[in-house]
Amino acid sequence: MxxxxxxxxxxxxxxxxxxxxxxxxxxxxxxxxxxxxxxxxxxxxxxxxxxxxxxxxxxxxxxxxxxxxxxxxxxxxxxxxxxxxxxxxxxxxxxxxxxxxxxxxxxxxxxxxxxxxxxxxxxxxxxxxxxxxxxxxxxxxxxxxxxxxxxxxxxxxxxxxxxxxxxxxxxxVYGPRQAGGGECGVTPIFMNNLLNDQPSVLFAYSDMPKGTTRDYxxxxxxxxxxxxxxxxxxxxxxxxGTGKEVFTEDLYCLAQSIIGKNIPLIREKERTGDVKRSALDCSRAEKLLGWKANTPLNEGLVKTFISMRTASGQQTQ
CATH class of the missing domain: 3.40.50.720 (NAD(P)-binding Rossmann-like Domain)
Incomplete structure (x- = not known):
C-alpha cells in the first residue's frame, strides 16, 4: 500500500x-x-x-x-x-x-x-x-x-x-533516535547525563519519594x-503500552546498572501539573490488533544505550 x-x-x-x-x-x-x-x-x-x-x-x-x-x-x-x-x-x-x-x-x-x-x-x-x-x-x-x-x-x-x-x-515511548527533552525524554536525558558523568534531577512527591510512575x-x-x-x-x-508502572528512580537505577556508573540523583519537589501515576491497560490492543509489547524494559534500555553510545562515537562493550 x-x-x-x-x-x-x-x-x-x-x-x-x-x-x-x-x-x-x-x-x-x-x-x-x-x-x-x-x-x-x-x-x-x-x-x-x-x-x-x-x-x-x-x-x-x-x-x-x-x-x-x-x-x-x-x-x-x-x-x-x-x-x-x-x-x-x-x-x-x-x-x-x-x-x-x-x-x-x-x-x-x-x-x-x-x-x-x-x-x-x-x-x-x-x-x-x-x-x-x-x-x-x-x-x-x-x-x-x-x-x-x-x-x-x-x-x-x-x-x-x-x-x-x-x-x-x-x-x-522510548528507544533509539529519541532526543532528550520534556517528560517523554527522561530516558535519553538520564543516559546522556550518565554517559557524560553528570547528575540527573528526580522530581518527587512527599508520599512518592521515588518519583512519578510511567508506562515505558x-x-x-x-x-x-x-x-x-x-x-x-x-x-x-x-x-x-505495557500496563506496568515504573518509578522514575527505578528507571534511573536500571540505566545506571546498564551503563556501569553510579551518580546520585539530585532530588527536587514535584513539578506543577505532573501526573503522579500512569500506566495503560492494553488488553484491547491484544484483542483488536493481536498486539502486545514484547520488549522487556531492561532489553529495550540496553538497545537504546548501544544506539546512543554508537551515535556519540564511543565504543560499546
Whole structure:
C-alpha cells in the first residue's frame, strides 16, 4: 500500500516508516523538520518538506500527486508545558493542522487515517491503574484537550464522510533516535547525563519519594502496532503500552546498572501539573490488533544505550 507518514522524520515516526517499508509498503514522508532529523528518514521513502498548518497548498499538491491509501499522523506539538504557555500555537498544530489532513484525506479518498493520541495525558490522575480506554479523560492541559478533540473529530469524519480510522494512545515511548527533552525524554536525558558523568534531577512527591510512575514501551513494539493498524482496529481507540508502572528512580537505577556508573540523583519537589501515576491497560490492543509489547524494559534500555553510545562515537562493550 502507499502510506503517507506525517512526522516521519521524528523519533517514533521514523521507526514507523522503517516498519512499513520492511513490510513492503510504499512510504511518503511529510515533515517540516522542526524537530525531526533527515538522518532518521529511511532512504527508500520519498520526502516532502512542508508544514501541515501553514503550507496548505503544497500539502494538497502532495495528496494530489501521491494519492496515498493510508495517512499515518505522527506530527505534533508534543510538549505539555509548551501547550500551557501557548495554547493557541498548540491548537494550530494539533487541531487545525490535523483538520487540514482530514479534509484532504476525504477529498482524495484515503482508505484509513491512523492518528497518534496520548494515553498518559488523557488519563491524568486516574483512580484505577492501569487505565482503560473507557475512562473519562482528564483534560488538564491544552495538549490533552487537542488530542481528545481530534479523537472526536475522527468520529465525526467517519459518520459524516465514511473515513475509516484507528486511534493509538501511546504510553511513554522510548528507544533509539529519541532526543532528550520534556517528560517523554527522561530516558535519553538520564543516559546522556550518565554517559557524560553528570547528575540527573528526580522530581518527587512527599508520599512518592521515588518519583512519578510511567508506562515505558519500546519504540519498535510501537511501530509494530502501527503496521497492524493498517488492516485492524477500525473505528477504535486503542492503548499502546505495557500496563506496568515504573518509578522514575527505578528507571534511573536500571540505566545506571546498564551503563556501569553510579551518580546520585539530585532530588527536587514535584513539578506543577505532573501526573503522579500512569500506566495503560492494553488488553484491547491484544484483542483488536493481536498486539502486545514484547520488549522487556531492561532489553529495550540496553538497545537504546548501544544506539546512543554508537551515535556519540564511543565504543560499546
Amino acid at each position: 502507499k502510506i503517507m507518514v506525517v512526522g516521519g522524520a521524528g523519533f517514533i515516526g521514523s521507526h514507523v516508516v522503517d516498519a512499513y517499508i520492511q513490510e513492503g509498503h510504499e512510504v511518503i514522508v511529510v515533515d517540516n523538520f522542526s524537530t525531526g532529523k533527515r538522518e532518521n528518514v529511511n532512504k527508500e521513502a520519498r520526502v516532502y518538506e512542508l508544514d501541515i498548518w501553514s503550507d496548505t497548498e503544497q500539502l494538497e499538491s502532495v495528496f494530489r500527486a501521491e494519492q496515498p491509501e493510508i495517512v499515518n499522523h505522527h506530527a505534533v506539538q508534543k510538549s505539555v508545558p509548551e501547550s500551557v504557555k501557548n495554547p493557541v500555537f498548540d491548537a494550530k498544530i494539533n487541531i487545525l493542522g490535523t483538520l487540514h489532513l482530514l479534509d484532504l484525506s476525504v477529498k482524495y479518498n484515503v482508505q484509513k487515517f491512523i492518528f497518534i493520541s496520548s494515553g498518559g495525558a488523557l488519563t491524568g490522575e486516574a483512580d484505577h491503574i492501569p487505565t482503560t480506554e473507557e475512562m473519562d479523560p482528564q483534560l488538564i492541559s491544552p495538549y490533552a484537550i487537542s488530542k481528545y478533540t481530534i479523537e472526536k473529530y475522527l468520529h465525526f469524519y467517519h459518520i459524516t464522510f465514511g473515513l475509516n480510522y484507528t486511534v493509538l494512545r501511546y504510553a511513554n 514501551v519500546y519504540v519498535e513494539d510501537v511501530a509494530t502496532a502501527n503496521v497492524l493498524s493498517i488492516s485492524k482496529g477500525d473505528h477504535s481507540i486503542i492503548n499502546i
